Amino acid sequence: MQLSMSCSARVETRMELTVEQRAMAIQSHMLTLRLELTEALRGEKYLPWANCPACGKGLKPVEIIRGFKDDPNDFTTECPKCKHRFKANLRHYIRGDYAELPFYCASQVLAQLQPLVAVSIDEFKKKHPAIYYSAVVHHGTVRNAFQKIGIPYAFDETFDWKEKVKPFLGQLPDTIIAEVAGVCAATVRKFRKGRQIAACTRADMLENAVV
Numbered sequence: 755m756q757l758s759m760s761c762s763a764r765v766e767t768r769m770e771l772t773v774e775q776r777a778m779a780i781q782s783h784m785l786t787l788r789l790e791l792t793e794a795l796r797g798e799k800y801l802p803w804a805n806c807p808a809c810g811k812g813l814k815p816v817e818i819i820r821g822f823k824d825d826p827n828d829f830t831t832e833c834p835k836c837k838h839r840f841k842a843n844l845r846h847y848i849r850g851d852y853a854e855l856p857f858y859c860a861s862q863v864l865a866q867l868q869p870l871v872a873v874s875i876d877e878f879k880k881k882h883p884a885i886y887y888s889a890v891v892h893h894g895t896v897r898n899a900f901q902k903i904g905i906p907y908a909f910d911e912t913f914d915w916k917e918k919v920k921p922f923l924g925q926l927p928d929t930i931i932a933e934v935a936g937v938c939a940a941t942v943r944k945f946r947k948g949r950q951i952a953a954c955t956r957a958d959m960l961e962n963a964v965v
């Protein structure tokens with residue numbers, strides 16, 4: 755009884771949101787799960803990180819991404835509170851410690867890829883870590899990112915994905931799980947259906963989002 759009451763209260767809260775607030779809640783929830791899935795698959799955690807130097811606000815990852823201009827030559831994000839523009843970082847956590855790298859937006863990653871087509875995965879990580887890890891956050895794998903600019907990339911990363919994606923089936927769209935795991939969406943769909951888990955909908959994501 756208590757559970758159903760809290761559930762209906764939550765649905766009511768969601769109904770009061772504007773279209774923009776709902777879109778933001780879904781995008782934020784999807785990004786949180788996506789970063790969790792990336793961590794589960796790779797055993798490493800990545801977190802977009804920014805504190806506004808003008809007003810001190812700590813930006814959420816979704817705010818950092820929304821603050822980018824989608825301009826390959828402008829590396830700044832925008833503070834949603836005071837509108838100051840500054841560069842964000844990507845924290846790469848390894849065994850309790852972290853390294854801080856520049857964080858690029860999805861289109862800045864794509865704009866920098868072409869000259870790196872012959873670079874192997876290991877070399878990519880070592881010599882171009884900011885592009886590599888930003889590519890992972892936005893595009894799942896470097897190979898996916900190359901595919902988006904229509905260039906075949908010869909090096910692949912494979913993950914033992916089936917066990918690791920199980921908690922995310924039905925929580926994230928199959929297309930997102932597939933992108934992060936570096937497999938095709940039809941494979942994820944088949945795997946999910948085989949486990950009799952319903953597909954994720956926007957309504958589910960809004961319901962589960964922290965508002």
Ligand SMILES: [Zn+2]
Pocket residue numbers: 806807808809810811833834835836837838
């Ligand atoms: Zn600010």
